[in-house]
Amino acid sequence: MTTDKKRILSIDILxxxxxxxxxxxxxxxFFHNNGNMMSDPMNPETTNLFLYFTRLITHFCAPTFVFLSGISAYLSAKNKEPKQASNFLIKRGLWLLFVEIVLITFGLTFNPFYNFIVLQVIWAIGWSMILLGILSRISHRLVLIVGLILFFGHNLLNYLQLPAPDTLSGGLLAALFTTRGTFIPLGTNHLIGLFYAILPWTGAMLLGFSIGNWYNSNFDANKRKRLLFYSGLSLLLSFLILRYFSLYGNPDPRTAHTDQLKTIFDFFNVSKYPPSLQYFGMTLGPALMLLSGIENVKNWFSRIMMVYGNVPFFYYVLHFYVIHIALVVFFFASGYGVDQISTPQSPFLFRPNDFGYTLPIVYVIWLGVVAILYIPCIWFQKYKATHRQWWLRYL
Structure with missing residues (x-):
């Protein structure tokens, strides 16, 4: 097995x-019996250890995926002409915007009338790829500079008095930097929910692209692993220091509670919406350290993870539909009727506020969803390996 192949496998495993x-x-x-889907499972005042951990561990997903998307963009572009690579990134970014609005929104809501359009991580990745395509055509050094500014500097806006989000300038700043959930009405019956501020995520992708050269075939593997490990360790230590002393990098300082467990909960409850520097340090730090340590891992678990990591876009879109179809089955099996498919003030069909199960059952359903997707992912991986249609490059 070549070194290049090992490098690609380590990225796919993570x-x-x-x-x-x-x-x-x-x-x-969709399945936890927490009443309102929009409630915060990391609120120290209302959560419990099991629920808090369930949410905390998933915090690592979006930043790691966006960062690895940047590395993958570099690996895809390195054997292309700059203009060709740039055009592909821009077109793929536009495709992802379409997917978020049409396919992901429907998978989340099952509402064929699109009364609520959800803009989340694929929306942010799409715009980030468009910006990466523009910047990389100019200079890879420019990608690094802009990435560093966005990644480390976006929380400077915390210290400024910004325009109200219901103004044009304030709404644009919210969409680009600060939104914690902005709702944009489209007429009387349609609404856009913007949950991911674009540019902080762009910073993570640009930095991922910028370290892509560490995966060149002539780059020393031991040096790469050291760089990944110490970069990750530095990010993690920066989070711990900044958070402990309530310094720069998060909209809200930490709070001490009389209950020690609540104090710990509060310490790690940093802002994902929008993603703060402390959030990136808490998540990407361990992710880079793990990426450093798994280059030579070969076991049954890594082989299973590679199945999902080889076809992430296919898996991502499909998993929403599998989860929501399962929700429909559980909805009717629990005795709900067609008159309860829609819940007032909720955009998600088949999800009444009084529906749901305990967390252990949620974990069983989750494992079932992942298991169901295993065979389709293997099939699509083989299909991509044996077919050369142009549209497969976008999936």
Missing amino acids: RGLVMVIMALDHTRD
Whole structure:
């Protein structure tokens, strides 16, 4: 096995792992008996240890996936002309925007009228790829500079008085940097929910692209692993220091509680919406350290994770439909009727507020969802390996 192949496998193992864990979060959203899907499972005042851990572990998924997308973009582009690579990234970014609006929104809501359009991580990745395509055509050094500024500097906006989000300038700043959930009405019956601020995630992708050269065939493998490990360790230590002293890098300082467990809960409850520097340090730090340590891992678990990591886009889109179809089955099996498919003030069909199960059952459903997707992922992986249609490059 060549060194290049090992490098690709290590990325696929980690990407597969975060894709599997990500499905836990979405399964919990639909199946946990927490009443309101929008409630915060990391709120120290209302959560418990099992629920908190279930949400905390899934925090690692989005930043790791976005960062690895940047590395993969570099690996895909290195054997192409800059213009060709740039055009592909821009077109793929536009395709992802379409997928988020049409396929992911329907998978989440099962509402054929699209009364609520959900813009989340694929939306942010799509715009990030478009920006990466533009910047990389100019200079890879420019990608690194802009990535560093966005990644480490976006929390400077915490110290500024920003325009209200219901103004044009304030809404644009929210979409680009600060949204914690912005709702944009489209007429009287349609609404856009914007949950991912674009540019902080772009910073993570640009930095991923910038370290892609560590995976060149002429780059020393031991040096790469050291760089990954110490970069990750530095990010993790920066999180611990910044969080402990309530310094830069998060919209809200930590709070001490009389209950020690609640104090610990609060310490790790950093902002994902929008993603703060402390959030990136807490998640990407361990992710880079793990990426450093799994280059030579070969066991049954890594082989399973590679199945999901080889076809992440296919898995990501399909898993929403599997989860929501399972929800429909459980909905009717639990005795709900067609008159309860729609819940007032909720965009998600087949999900009444009083529906749901305990977390152990949610975990069983999650494992079932992941198991169901295993064979389709193997099939699609083989299909991509044996077919050369142009559209497969976008999946």
